[in-house]
Amino acid sequence: MPTESGYRRQLYRDDAVVLRVQKLGESDRIITLLTRRNGRLRAVARGVRRTNSRFGARLEPFGHIDLQLAGSPEGVGSSLHSVSQVEAVALYGKQFLTDYPRYTAASAIAETAERLTPIEREPSLRLFQLTLGALKALAAGEHAGPLVLDAYLLRAMATAGWAPATSECAVCGTPGQHAAFSVPAGGAVCPDCRPPGAAHPSPATLGLMSALTAGDWQVADASEPPVRRECSGLVAAHLQWHMERALRSLPLVDRRESS
Numbered sequence: 001m002p003t004e005s006g007y008r009r010q011l012y013r014d015d016a017v018v019l020r021v022q023k024l025g026e027s028d029r030i031i032t033l034l035t036r037r038n039g040r041l042r043a044v045a046r047g048v049r050r051t052n053s054r055f056g057a058r059l060e061p062f063g064h065i066d067l068q069l070a071g072s073p074e075g076v077g078s079s080l081h082s083v084s085q086v087e088a089v090a091l092y093g094k095q096f097l098t099d100y101p102r103y104t105a106a107s108a109i110a111e112t113a114e115r116l117t118p119i120e121r122e123p124s125l126r127l128f129q130l131t132l133g134a135l136k137a138l139a140a141g142e143h144a145g146p147l148v149l150d151a152y153l154l155r156a157m158a159t160a161g162w163a164p165a166t167s168e169c170a171v172c173g174t175p176g177q178h179a180a181f182s183v184p185a186g187g188a189v190c191p192d193c194r195p196p197g198a199a200h201p202s203p204a205t206l207g208l209m210s211a212l213t214a215g216d217w218q219v220a221d222a223s224e225p226p227v228r229r230e231c232s233g234l235v236a237a238h239l240q241w242h243m244e245r246a247l248r249s250l251p252l253v254d255r256r257e258s259s
C-alpha cells in the first residue's frame with residue numbers, strides 16, 4: 001500500500017479492545033485501541049460513519065476485534081495508523097447499550113486502561129488480558145457490575161505497581177488482615193504503622209478487597225451491599241491518589257445494582 005509520501009506502509013495484524021471512538025471529519029473516526037502485542041495505539045478508520053460501512057459496527061467501544069493495521073508498529077513517522085481490515089471477535093458493547101450500570105462500569109474500565117498506558121505502542125499484555133477479561137465478565141453478567149469493576153481496578157493497579165496492600169501491612173509487610181487502611185501509606189496497615197487519619201473499614205470490607213484481588217468470587221458474590229460500597233470507596237480513593245487526574249467516568253458508575 002504506497003502512501004502519499006511514496007514509501008510502503010507496513011501492514012500488521014493484532015487483536016485489540018476498542019477503548020474509545022472519536023469522530024473525525026465527515027465520515028471518519030479515530031479509534032483508541034488496547035492491542036495484545038502493540039500496546040495502546042490510535043488508528044484512523046476511514047469512511048466508517050457512512051451507513052454502508054462494513055467496519056462501523058465492529059469499531060464500537062468495548063468490542064474485542066481482530067484487525068489489520070497499516071503503519072509502523074515501531075512508530076517510525078508520527079502519522080496515525082489506519083485500520084485496513086477488521087473482524088469482530090466479540091462485540092461486548094452491544095450488551096451494555098440497554099444496561100446503564102454495566103455501560104458505566106465498562107466506561108470506567110476503558111478509561112482506566114487508557115490512563116494506565118500513557119505511552120503509545122508500549123506492549124502491556126497483562127493489562128490487555130485484564131481489560132478483555134473484565135469486559136467479558138461484565139457482558140456475561142455472572143457477577144454484579146460494580147464488583148467486576150473493582151476487581152479490575154485492583155488488578156490493573158497491580159500491573160502499575162501500586163495495588164493496595166490487603167493481606168500484609170503496607171508499611172512493614174507483617175502478614176495478616178489488618179484493621180486500618182491508609183491510602184497514603186499504601187493500603188492496610190498494622191497497629192504499629194498506622195498513620196494518623198487512617199480509615200477503619202469493617203473487616204468484611206478488607207476481606208472483600210482481598211477476595212477481589214485474588215479472584216475469590218465465592219466470597220465477593222456473597223458480600224453485602226454496604227460492604228461493597230465501602231470497598232468501592234477505598235478502591236476509588238486509592239486509584240485517585242495515584243493518578244494525576246481523576247477518572248471522569250468513575251463518579252458516574254451506577255452502583256445501585258446489587259444482583
Ligand SMILES: [Zn+2]
Binds near residue numbers: 169171172174190191
Ligand atoms: Zn506495619
